[in-house]
Amino acid sequence: MALQELNFSFKPEKNFTSFTPEWFHSGVVGSGDMEVLMERRKQDGRVTVKVVTPVTGFDQVWEKVLGKFVADTKIGNLHMEINDNNATPFIVHMRLKQALFEAKGDVES
Amino acid sequence: MGMTMLGKGRKAISMILDEGSFVEGKIDEYTLPDIGPGAVIGTGSLKGRKVEVIANDAMVRNPRFPVVYSGVIGMEEAYKMATAVYKMIELDKNKPQEEKRPLVLIVDTPGNGPGKVEELFGMNKATGAYQLSLAEARQHGHPIVAMIIGRAISGAFLCHGLQADHILSLSEEFQTMIHVMPLAGIARITKRDIESLTELSKTNPVFASGAGFFYKLGGLEELVHNVDDMKETIDRHITEIYKCNAEGNSEKCGPWGRGTLGKERGGRETRYRVIQMMYDEFARVEEQYI
Amino acid sequence: MRKWEEMQERSFYESTARERAVNLVDKGTFTELLAPIDKMTSPHLPILGEAVSFDDGVVTGVGKIGKRPVFVISQEGRFIGGAVGEVHGAKMVAAFRLARQSYEKIKEKYPNDFESRVPAVVISFETGGVRLHEANAGLLAHAEVMEQIQHCRGKIPVIGLVGSKVGCFGGMGFVVVATDMVIMSDRGRIGLTGPEVIEEAMGKKEFDASDKSLIYRITGGKHKYIMRDAAYLVRDSIGAFHKQVGEALKMSYDEIQSHRCIGSLKLVEEQLELVKIAAENNFKDATDVWAYFGNKKSDQIQDQFYDEFIREAKRRPRR
C-alpha cells in the first residue's frame, strides 16, 4: 500500500512550443486534488512526467490523460512531477491546463 | 515484572527526593494557591541539592472541573505549575547560574482537560503558559529534568516534559506509555492494520508508541531500567546540564538539543537537512532583506 | 498567481497557504524558502500510502513589511489538515532560527536604525496539530517551536493569524496563544481538544460535536476576541490581515507584546482569575460567558455581522 510512482514519456506534437519558465508550481494536494511542478528541460521536445499517487490500477488512464494534455497544448521540452491525492482524470486535466496557463502568464507579466 | 509506577506520582517523589525533605505547596517561603489538586508541587532536596518538583497525582479529582482526574492536567493544574516555575525564577533571580535551583518534573499524565468550559476559557492558554514558563526557566539557567514514570501522552507530554533540558523515562517493562495516539488509533486514521504498522515501526520509529521509539528519535536522553536508579540518574543529568550551561552550550539541551540527538541516533535526519537547506537558501537572498 | 492587489481583496479563508504567504507581505517582496522545486517531501508518508506534497503542508519564506524582514510560516489545511510532521515542523523551526540570526546581523549592521528594521515572524495557522502518520516527530517539533517562541521574546515580534478553514487545534493551539499577538477573522477557530473527544468525555447531551454552531461559539474568532485571546478581529480578506500585521509592526515591541495573554507571572495570575470565574459560574455555553462580560444581547452575537459586532462587543476587562 505504499505510494506508487509512475513515469511517462511523450513525444511532442510536430509544431510544439517549448516550456520556457525555469519552473512553475501550481495546486494543492488536498483530497481529490493534486499539485504539479513543471520544469523546463531540454529533451528533444519530449514531455516526461513522474506521478506519485496513492491510487493503484489507473496507469492507463494516467497515460491517456497526460497524452491528451500534451496533444492538446502542443507543449514540449517539459518535465512534470505530479503529487496526486485521488484527483479524478478531469481534475488532473484541468489542473494541468490551468497550471500551464498560469505559467505563461507568469512569464508575460 | 508487574512492577509499575503508573499513578504513583507521590511515591515517586519520595523515592527520588531525600527522605522527608519534600515540602508540598511551598516554593521557599511562597505558598502556592490551593487549587489544581492533580498537580503536586513543592520543594525538597535531591542528594542534598535543593530542587523544585512538579508531579502529577493521578489519584485525585478536581472538584471544580469534572473532566480533570486520573492525572489529567486541567486549567488550574497548568496555571499552578506555571506559577510555581515563575516564582522559582523570581526567587533565584539574583543567584549565579550555577546556583539556579534545578526543577524535576515527574511525569504521569494522560492528557489535558477535554471539556467545554476548558475550551471556553482556554485550556490551550493554561498549558501554553506552563510551557513558556519552563522555556524561560531554562533560559535563566535552571536545569530541568523530566522523569517519565507512567503516561506521557500527546499534549500533556508537550506541556509537562518536552520543554525540559533532559528527559528520562522508565523503560517499557514499567508500563510507561509515551505517544500521541496508541497504535490502534493510528491504524484507524491511516487505514492500516495494526500488524503491518507494528512491522513498519521496527524500521521507522516515527509513528509508533513507546519509550524505545522516542529514544531512537532523540525524544529522550536516557532510559532508566530500574526504579531505584531514578534518583542517581536524575542527579547525574542535573550535573550534566549545569555543565552544559556553564560552558555556554545550553542549546545542546532542551527541544533543539534533542533535535541534534535525533540525528545522532539516526531518527530524525530529514529535520536536519531541511534546516540546513533553509539556511543556505536564505543566505543566497539575505542581501535583499537585511 | 493573481496580482497582489487583486489578492488583497480575496477571502483569506478561501485562499491557499501560498497565496496567503505571498500576499501577507509587501508587494513583490516574498521569497519562498524550501519552495516546491526543492521537492522536500515527507520521508514517512509514502510507506503508509499517504499522498505527499512538495511543501509538506507549509509554505515558509521571507518578505518585507516596510523595512522589516518578515519571516512567514503559512500552513495549508487542505494537505492532511495542515498537520505537523517532521519536514513541516523543521521548516517552522528554521524560519524562527533565521529570524533570530537576522536579528543579530541587523543589530550589528544598522546600529542607528535598528528599531525600524527588527525582523518579525508571522504565522498563518491552519492545522490540527500533530500529524499522526509521523506523530512522534510532529510532537517533538511542537516543543521546538514553543522553545523558539520563547527565544524570540523581548526581541522579535511573533504574530499569529487564524482565519482559515481548519482553524488552529491540537498542539498548535498552545503555540498560537504563545505568540505576542493573535489576529483572527470571525471564521477562524482556536481550540485544543477536538469536538468528538469532548463529546466522548462529557456526553452528547452536554456537548454535541455535530453542532457546528456550538463549536464556532466556543472556538470561533468572536469568542476569542471577547476573551482577548485574539487581540484583533479583522474581516475575511488577505488585505485585512496584511493591513493589521502592518499596523502591528508600526507599534513598539512593548506595545505589541502588551496583547499577550500568557507568558509572565502577572498574566498567569490574570488568567487564574478567569479560571476562578469559570469555576464559580455554571457556564453552559459561550453566550453565558459573553453575557457575564456585559454583552446584553449575547444570543444575537453569533449572527452579528462584522461592523455591528466590533461596535457593540464588550470584551473581558483587563486587569
Next chain:
Amino acid sequence: MEGNRKRWDSLKRDRMERIREAIPLVKIGKIVEASNAVKLLETVIKPYDKVTIEGDNQKQADFLADCLCKVDREQVHHLHMIQSAISLPSHLDVFEKKIASKVDFSYAGSQANRLAQFVKEGKIEIGAIHTYLELFGRYFIDLTPRVALTVAVSADKEGNLYTGFNTEDTPVVIEATKFKQGIVIAQVNEIVDKVPRVDIPGDWVDFVIQAPQPFYVEPLFTRDPANITDSQVLRAMMVIKGIYAEYGIQSLNHGVGFDTAAIELLLPTYGEELGLKGKICKYFALNPHPTLIPAIESGWVESIHSFGGESGMADYVAARSDVFFIGPDDSLRSNRTYCQAAGHYGIDLFIGGTLQIDKYGNSSTATASRIAGFGGAPNMGCDPKGRRHSSEAWIKCGQEDGLQRSLIGDLPRGRRLVVQLQETFREKMAPGFVDKLDAWNLAEAANLAIPPVMIYGDDLTHIVTEEGIAYLHKCSSLEERMAAIRAVAGFTEVGLEEKPEETKALRKKGIVKTPEDLGIDLSRANRSMLAAKNVRDLVEWSGGLYHPPAKFRSW
C-alpha cells in the same frame, strides 16, 4: 329483509364502528393524549389495512411512526403501507416487527440500503416503486388508504390543521383517505385555540395528538456553497451559456445537488456578465433553496412554487411574497401534488444530477445494494406528451429534434429539455458512465420486474460533463446518440471508446460542444465565480432573514 339487501355503505359503517371504539380515548373534541396514541392505533387499524404515513420528502409523522411500531402484533398485522418516502428507521422497523408486510412508495433516501436488505431477506414485499405523481394518482384509484397517519404544525380542538411552511403531501393524503370513508389521525406540534390558517378543515380529521417532540424535518435542500468544487463551477458555466442562454430557458426545475447549487450561485455573477438577467430563470417549480437567495435578491426570479419548505427559510420566504406562494398568515404554502403537476406540464427544463448513465443515455441512482426510489425526478425529467402550450425554448428544442420528422412528419411540435449533469468520475474514481447500469443487478437481487431507471435515454435531451455538452435530441439515430455520449464521457470505460474523427464530426454538427467551443475559459472555472462562498454569505445576502440550521453554521 336487511340481510339480503346489497349494502352500499359498508365502508362508512366500518369507519363509524372503528371510531366508536376509539371514543373512550378522546379527551376533548378530537384530541387524544400522546400516552393513548398506541392504543388508538390498535383500535382503529385492522389487519390487512392499507395505511398511509407521512412519510414525506421532508416532514415526518415521526411520533406516529414510532407508535405504529409499538402496537400489539396480535391485533395489528399484515398492513400494506403506502407512503411517499421511507425516511426513518421506524418506517422499516414496522416490517421487522411483522406489523406491516407490503409497501408502495416513491423514495427511500437514507433507508435505501436497509430496504434492499429487507427485500432480500423477504421481510418486505414491494408493491411498486412509483414517482410521486403516480403514487398520488393511485391513492385515488386502487391504493386508497383506510387510515392516514398525518402530521401538522398545529391544530385546534375541532381538528382544523395548520400545515404551514411544510404542507407538502398532507392535502392529497387526507383527501384520498377521508373521502373514501377512511380515518385520519394527525400528530401536531401544538394544540392552539385558533390555528394561523386552516390548511385542512377540521371535519376531514378524526383524531389529533400533540406529539411529545416537534416533528422532524430534514434540511434536504441546503447545499453549503463551501463544498462546491471547481469542476462544478465549470459545468454550471457550460449550462448557463450552452443551454439556458441558448434556448432562453424561463421556467424550470433544479434537482437538488451541488451542481445545480453552483448554477444558482453563478446567475448573479456569470449570468449577469452574459447579460442574461430577465431572459432566463424567471419561473421555478422548486423548494426554497438557500443557494437561490443571491439570484432572488439580484432580481432574477419572478416566481417560485414549492413542493415543500426548507429549514431556516421561513422568515426569508415570508418576506418575499412577490416571489413565493404565501398564505394570509404570511407563511409559505407548499404542496407537493400541485408543484409536481406544475413541474410536469408547466416548465421548459428539468436539470439534475445522477449516479450512473449508460452508453445509451439511460440513467439511474440505484446500485446493487440500494433501493433509492424515484421521488419526483422522472415526472419532471421527461417530455410530457400531453403538453399543448408552446414556448420559445420548447419550440426550439422540438425543431432541433433529429427524430421528430420521422415520427410525425412536418407538423411542428416542441420538446421539454431534460438535462443531466454528470461528473465523469466522482470521488474515489467511481465512474459516472458505465457500460451497463447497476440497476440491472438491483432488479435481479430485489426481484423487481424492471430495472429502476430514473430517466430513460429517449427522454434525455442534454448531458453536461466537464468535457462538454452532448445535445442528444439533435441526433437522428441511437448510434449517433451513443457517439455523442462517448464524446463527453471523459476517461470512463464508455468515454475510452470515443473515436476522435466521430467526435470531430459531431462538434461540426453542433451535437457536441466542448468548453472551448462554447467560449468558456477554463482558467476562470473556479470558486471565485460563486456569488456566495459559504452559508454565512447566504445569510448576508438574505439581509439576516435566512436562519440556517446549526449544522450549517460555520461561523
